[in-house]
Amino acid sequence: MREHLLPGIRASSQSDTPGKNHARRFHAANHTPIVSTPDSKHFAIAIDGPAASGKSTVARLLAQRLGLVMVNSGAMYRAVTWKALGEHLDPHDSAAVANLLRRIRIECGHNGIGSTITIDGVDPGDELRSEKVNANVSAISAIPEVRDALIGLQRGYTQHSNVVMEGRDIGSVVFPDTPYKIYIDAAEEIRAARRKAAGEVDSIASRDAADSSRQTAPLVVAPGATRLDTSNLTIDGAVDAAIEILRHQGLKA
Numbered sequence: 001m002r003e004h005l006l007p008g009i010r011a012s013s014q015s016d017t018p019g020k021n022h023a024r025r026f027h028a029a030n031h032t033p034i035v036s037t038p039d040s041k042h043f044a045i046a047i048d049g050p051a052a053s054g055k056s057t058v059a060r061l062l063a064q065r066l067g068l069v070m071v072n073s074g075a076m077y078r079a080v081t082w083k084a085l086g087e088h089l090d091p092h093d094s095a096a097v098a099n100l101l102r103r104i105r106i107e108c109g110h111n112g113i114g115s116t117i118t119i120d121g122v123d124p125g126d127e128l129r130s131e132k133v134n135a136n137v138s139a140i141s142a143i144p145e146v147r148d149a150l151i152g153l154q155r156g157y158t159q160h161s162n163v164v165m166e167g168r169d170i171g172s173v174v175f176p177d178t179p180y181k182i183y184i185d186a187a188e189e190i191r192a193a194r195r196k197a198a199g200e201v202d203s204i205a206s207r208d209a210a211d212s213s214r215q216t217a218p219l220v221v222a223p224g225a226t227r228l229d230t231s232n233l234t235i236d237g238a239v240d241a242a243i244e245i246l247r248h249q250g251l252k253a
Contacts, residue, residue, distance in 0.1 A: 058228075098143065105121070119155070191204050
């Protein structure tokens with residue numbers, strides 16, 4: 001595989017799964033799966049970290065190597081943000097956004113390649129990474145009603161599959177009891193350069209401040225998580241490091 005610099009490993013303690021396409025649907029309005037879900041017998045690997053730290057890439061390739069389902073929780077918050085902006089709502093108007101959640105249908109699942117999400121039957125696609133969504137997703141993510149609804153959807157994945165889930169509160173809030181937790185980070189200037197190289201407009205410093213200071217599920221290093229700095233790692237090097245961390249945490253990989 002061609003190696004790209006994720007612009008050395010520093011670690012300190014602190015899916016793509018093949019298989020059947022389970023047609024799973026979860027409805028955000030009542031915070032519960034539409035289908036019945038028995039007690040989970042599956043595990044989650046929690047990958048948290050700030051914007052452009054490399055967590056999405058590492059989570060995706062980690063899931064491929066381990067044969068697990070990869071779930072991008074951030075796409076769920078981006079999808080709600082996309083819908084709210086499409087209806088010309090103020091992202092800071094928590095009451096209006098909460099009312100929106102009661103009116104729309106959010107469906108999450110996986111298609112044998114990765115996680116999927118639609119709102120009212122529409123896949124937002126590349127619009128999830130638009131400049132407007134980038135600028136407003138932190139405000140939407142801070143609304144308690146949004147987090148309550150989407151956390152239920154995120155937990156629903158482990159009713160059917162072992163997952164690698166990446167986000168900002170996976171190890172601290174969504175799956176606090178999982179023994180498999182990695183916090184992926186990188187220097188701010190390197191993360192800003194990654195965003196620019198990807199052709200995205202995003203204020204890394206502003207995102208960091210908003211994500212770390214919000215009252216609801218702020219970005220933190222979860223208890224039991226191991227920090228992985230990807231500043232000077234290649235993609236392959238970062239994935240290798242993540243697998244080594246998980247082995248130390250008890251995963252047989």
